[in-house]
Amino acid sequence: MPTPEATIDSAQIGRIISSHTDLEGPLLPILHALQDAFGFVPSQAHAPIAEALNITRAELHGVISFYHDFQTAPQGRHVLKICRAEACQSVGGKALAEKTLAKLGLDWHGTTPNGAVTIEPVYCLGLCACAPAVMIGDKVIGRVDDTRMDSIISEAGA
Amino acid sequence: MKITVPMDSAAKAVGADEVVEALLAVAKDKGIEIDITRTGTRGMIWLEPLVEVEIDGVRHGFGPATPADAAAILDGSSDKALGPVEALDWMKRQTRLTFARVGIIDPLSLDDYQAHGGLAGLKRALSLTGQEITDEVKASGLRGRGGAGFPTGIKWQTVHDADAPQKYIVCNADEGDSGTFADRMIMEGDPFTLIEGMAIAGLGVGATKGYVYLRSEYPDAINVMRKAVDIARKAGVLGADVLGAGRAFDMEIRMGAGAYVCGEETSLLNSLEGKRGVVRAKPPLPALEGFLGRPTVVNNVISLATVPVIFEKGAQHYADFGLGRSRGTVTLQIAGNVARGGLFETAFGIGLDEVVNDLGGGTLSGRPVKAVQIGGPLGSYLPVSKFDAKLGYEELDSQGGLLGHAGLVVFDDTTDMLGMARFAMEFCAVESCGKCTPCRIGAVRGVETIDRIAQGDMEALPLLADLCETMKDGSLCALGGFTPLPVMSAVTHFPDAFSQTKEAAE
Numbered sequence: 112m113p114t115p116e117a118t119i120d121s122a123q124i125g126r127i128i129s130s131h132t133d134l135e136g137p138l139l140p141i142l143h144a145l146q147d148a149f150g151f152v153p154s155q156a157h158a159p160i161a162e163a164l165n166i167t168r169a170e171l172h173g174v175i176s177f178y179h180d181f182q183t184a185p186q187g188r189h190v191l192k193i194c195r196a197e198a199c200q201s202v203g204g205k206a207l208a209e210k211t212l213a214k215l216g217l218d219w220h221g222t223t224p225n226g227a228v229t230i231e232p233v234y235c236l237g238l239c240a241c242a243p244a245v246m247i248g249d250k251v252i253g254r255v256d257d258t259r260m261d262s263i264i265s266e267a268g269a
Numbered sequence: 270m271k272i273t274v275p276m277d278s279a280a281k282a283v284g285a286d287e288v289v290e291a292l293l294a295v296a297k298d299k300g301i302e303i304d305i306t307r308t309g310t311r312g313m314i315w316l317e318p319l320v321e322v323e324i325d326g327v328r329h330g331f332g333p334a335t336p337a338d339a340a341a342i343l344d345g346s347s348d349k350a351l352g353p354v355e356a357l358d359w360m361k362r363q364t365r366l367t368f369a370r371v372g373i374i375d376p377l378s379l380d381d382y383q384a385h386g387g388l389a390g391l392k393r394a395l396s397l398t399g400q401e402i403t404d405e406v407k408a409s410g411l412r413g414r415g416g417a418g419f420p421t422g423i424k425w426q427t428v429h430d431a432d433a434p435q436k437y438i439v440c441n442a443d444e445g446d447s448g449t450f451a452d453r454m455i456m457e458g459d460p461f462t463l464i465e466g467m468a469i470a471g472l473g474v475g476a477t478k479g480y481v482y483l484r485s486e487y488p489d490a491i492n493v494m495r496k497a498v499d500i501a502r503k504a505g506v507l508g509a510d511v512l513g514a515g516r517a518f519d520m521e522i523r524m525g526a527g528a529y530v531c532g533e534e535t536s537l538l539n540s541l542e543g544k545r546g547v548v549r550a551k552p553p554l555p556a557l558e559g560f561l562g563r564p565t566v567v568n569n570v571i572s573l574a575t576v577p578v579i580f581e582k583g584a585q586h587y588a589d590f591g592l593g594r595s596r597g598t599v600t601l602q603i604a605g606n607v608a609r610g611g612l613f614e615t616a617f618g619i620g621l622d623e624v625v626n627d628l629g630g631g632t633l634s635g636r637p638v639k640a641v642q643i644g645g646p647l648g649s650y651l652p653v654s655k656f657d658a659k660l661g662y663e664e665l666d667s668q669g670g671l672l673g674h675a676g677l678v679v680f681d682d683t684t685d686m687l688g689m690a691r692f693a694m695e696f697c698a699v700e701s702c703g704k705c706t707p708c709r710i711g712a713v714r715g716v717e718t719i720d721r722i723a724q725g726d727m728e729a730l731p732l733l734a735d736l737c738e739t740m741k742d743g744s745l746c747a748l749g750g751f752t753p754l755p756v757m758s759a760v761t762h763f764p765d766a767f768s769q770t771k772e773a774a775e
Contacts, residue, residue, distance in 0.1 A: 134521075135478075135561060138543030143485075143524055164543070177545040177702075178526035180485050192486075196447030197642055198678045200692070201605035202633060234529060234696065235445060236486050237453040238282050239678065240314035240603065240610030249488040253282030 119153045128156070128163050138164060138174060142181055151182035187222040187229035189267040192246045195232045198239035203256075207243050208232075211260055215269055227268035270296075270343070271323035275372065276307035277457050278489040279450065284335065285318035291336035292320070295343055303343070309458015311372035312612030313359055321354055330354040359613070359628065364590060366582075366598050367575045368614045371458035377496055379504050382461045388506065390580030394469040395514040402473035403429050406576065408584035410596025415441055415532075415569030416644065416673035418595075418662040424566060427556035428474040431564035436476035438467050439541065439560055439567045442483040442490070443525055443532035446645025448676030451600040452570035454612055456483070456490040459574070460497035461506075464520065466573035468511060469580060470566055471518040479520035480560070481570075482537050485527055494522045529700040533746045534567040536702055547702045548746045569674070571600055592618030595661035605642075605678035606632045618664070622656040625679055636681040640762070642689075644673025646696055647751035649758035650680075650689065671754060686759045686766040691719040693755040697748060707740040708749025715740075715756070722767055730767060733760070 127144045131137040141160060145152050152175055161168045175181045193208045212230060215223055222229040238244035241253030247263060255263070274280070274289050289305060296303040310317060319332035320342055330351040331342045341347035354360060365371075374381040382388070394402050407422030428436055440463065444452040456463060467479045483491050498520060501507045509517045528546045531537045535549035538560050559565025575597070579587045588596045595617035601624060603610050608630035625631070625641055632638055640650040648671040651658065658668040665672045680689075694715035701708045715736055721729035737753035744750040760767050 136523075136542040139523065139526060139540065143526070170544075173545055174543065177547075178528055180525075180527035195692075196696075197646060197689070197692070198448045198605040200689070201678055201680045201684065205688075233486060233527075234700070235447045235449075236278075237444060237450040237490075238279050239448045239450055239605060239676065240607070241279050241283050241317065242605065244282060246486070251278050251282040251489070253279060 119149060119155050121155055121159075123148060124153070124156045124159060128159055132163055138166075138171075139178075142175065142178075146181060150185050154183070187226050189227060189247055190229045190231055191263065191267065192231045192233035192236070194234070194236050194238075194242070194244045196235040196239075198235070199242040199244055202242050204243035207255060207257065207260060210257060211264070215264065223269045225268070228264060270301060270303045271306070272303055273306045273308045273321045273328070274318060275310040275458075276376070276489075277310035277317075277454060278487075279314050279454075280310050280317040280319070281489070283317050283333065287336050288318045288320060288334045288339065291339035292343065295339045299340075299343070301343055306375050308374060309371040309376050310454060310611075311354060311360065312368065312454065313357070313609070314611040315609045316351070319354075327353050328355070330357070359609070359611075362628075363614050364598050364616055365614050366578045366587065366590070367462075367571060367600060368455065368459070368612065369578065370462070371455060374459065376458050376460055376493055377500060379461060379500055379506070382459070386581055387461055387577070388465060388512070390577035391465045391468055391506070392512065393580050394472050395512060395516065397472075399429050399473050399475055402469065402580075405584045406473065406579065409579045409587040410584075410591070410594075411572065411575060411579065411587070412595070412662065413569060414571035414575070414600070414674065416671070418672070421568060421572055424556055424568070425470065425474050427554065428476070428564045428566050431557055433564050435478070435561075435563050436474055437560045437563060437565040438470045438474070438476045438479035438520070438573075439534075439538065439565055440467055440479065440481040440570055440573050441532060441534060441537055441567055442481050442487075442570045443529075443537060444487070444570070444674070445484060445529040445532045446647075446674055446676055448604040448642065448678035449602050449645060449674045450604070450676075451602050451612055451674065453487050453490050455570060455574050456487070457493050460494050461501065462574045462577050463494070463570060464497060464501050464506065466576035467520055468507065468518045469576050470568065470573060472511075472516060474564070474566055476564075476566065477517045477519070479518065480541060481520065481522045482525060482531070482541055483522055484525040484531075491522060491524055498522060528702075529696075530702045530746070530748055533748065536746070537567065538565065545702070547704050550745065571674075590616040592616070592659060592661045593663055595663070599660060599672075599675050601660070602674075602676040603629045603679070604676060606634055606681050607679040608633050617661045619660050620656070621651070621658045621660060624660070624677060625656065629679060632679060632681040634681050634683075636683060638679060639682045639684050640680045640686065642678045642680070642755065643676070644671035645676055646693060647671065647747055647754060648673050649754045650686065650762060651758070652762040655762075669758065671751070686763040687719060687723055690756045690759040690767075691716055691723075693752055693759075694719060697752040700748060702746075702748070705744045705749050707736075707743040708752070711736055711740050711749070712752065715752075719756075727768075730760070
């Protein structure tokens with residue numbers, strides 16, 4: 112569940128960072144933990160991370176912006192990832208994705224006006240023998256057709 | 270009644286959890302005592318969810334099961350009955366060395382694992398020296414299953430011979446290729462074999478620490494692997510004193526962050542270190558200067574998960590399977606528009622036609638097959654005229670194909686091959702790490718050039734070929750270097766898709 116930016120708890124940020132500093136290469140685990148906690152990587156965390164890991168804020172920004180997973184602002188309540196890769200394309204994945212985006216009036220990475228659903232592209236979920244595949248939160252769904260997609264997005268409140 | 274239902278994410282994606290709920294509800298209703306174990310998947314994905322019921326000690330399959338089938342499965346009257354699972358043609362025709370236990374055991378039961386040969390390899394390795402372990406892997410003929418096919422034992426030898434206070438084993442579980450799921454299946458279905466393989470690698474080269482870099486798109490695999498590592502550590506398989514033999518090896522699971530390029534080993538190492546996943550120049554080889562600048566074995570999941578069976582049954586037993594220089598078994602993943610998709614493990618040398626038309630049963634749509642892309646998004650599209658190709662590293666290479674991680678994606682005759690070539694360039698543009706100009710910018714220009722061809726501008730075709738040459742010669746890693754393979758194979762084998770037959774778009 113995303114947290115509004117104003118209510119970010121800096122003590123929690125501090126605890127998350129300090130619980131990872133013993134790791135070899137702690138930056139990605141820290142960013143994942145922050146995103147798990149807040150729904151995105153809050154800018155309030157930048158200075159303490161840079162301080163704790165002895166890296167510059169530019170280096171940190173470079174890492175956050177390199178990886179598709181890390182968000183710098185809250186997303187919708189549900190993130191629906193639709194596979195765009197080859198195996199899903201071979202069984203109509205492209206048309207399914209285009210129809211879904213058109214229905215919601217969104218482009219990739221867009222969020223519905225009511226904040227319920229964000230649509231992200233994903234490149235393979237390892238469900239290539241039961242394609243087309245999508246993932247909503249951590250739940251994977253295979254053999255998705257238009258009807259199934261309609262129920263997925265309506266259950267998510269879009 | 271002993272029942273098994275897969276907890277593999279492909280089975281869950283098509284409703285395995287709902288089937289389990291229905292079985293429990295019906296059993297409760299009718300007062301039938303049932304004991305449901307969640308397993309990995311057998312790999313017959315078209316039959317998932319595949320419910321197995323033990324009858325007189327033999328597991329009988331029912332699938333693809335829906336919640337509505339629950340009552341009939343429990344009273345034995347289901348029309349989804351398939352008979353004994355081991356007797357199914359798809360199962361009987363396989364040589365399951367690496368996947369021997371997947372779909373059979375409870376993935377998180379160490380007792381189950383040991384009852385099916387687990388830890389025998391590690392126990393044997395504990396009685397050998399590092400050099401003897403490395404020699405055994407060399408003798409098996411095992412080559413990197415991540416795609417490049419580099420001899421695993423030679424890689425280990427380099428790390429073994431390097432002198433350093435700390436060495437590492439890194440498992441590349443960033444399986445980002447479309448059409449591949451063997452790594453995912455083994456991590457979800459038999460995680461201890463990967464742990465055991467990494468421990469043996471550690472003993473072989475003198476590394477005491479291992480990491481699995483697992484892509485974030487695989488939350489179920491991450492969950493299973495993390496639990497399995499905890500279980501193995503508590504049972505003394507991992508830790509300061511592996512199986513009481515006084516040797517140390519421990520490991521951690523690390524999650525990727527949505528970058529395809531992090532499947533390239535040096536970019537993966539940068540990511541593990543907390544940096545941008547930018548490819549490093551080689552040399553130095555990771556075997557000499559890898560994670561944190563120390564000697565590091567980087568192996569694919571299947572390479573490492575195959576190590577235990579090599580030690581359990583001996584190098585020669587493994588090396589006796591295969592064709593030419595491709596020894597052992599290949600874990601084919603049959604995917605896309607195919608009637609029977611899934612995982613099929615067999616000795617190298619099986620023909621492409623047999624895989625697609627016989628095992629796969631042709632397309633799911635029932636239309637003729639147009640092309641098969643082998644080896645992921647960086648592999649060639651092979652037309653039906655190439656279906657006599659044999660699946661081995663050198664054999665497929667001689668046909669202009671790339672075996673890669675042995676994923677096969679089938680396409681029917683409605684496929685727009687120009688669209689697939691365009692997607693290859695677009696994918697390269699999205700996933701480029703940005704280090705090399707031909708990949709970072711060339712791929713974007715490639716998309717535009719293919720759009721020009723689509724609009725009937727035939728002058729753009731030689732430009733595309735020229736661009737592909739530049740990408741091939743001027744890229745540091747396979748992302749930029751191999752993107753020309755799908756693009757140019759589409760141009761070569763399906764010229765009609767690129768000829769001036771379309772109306773200009775505007």
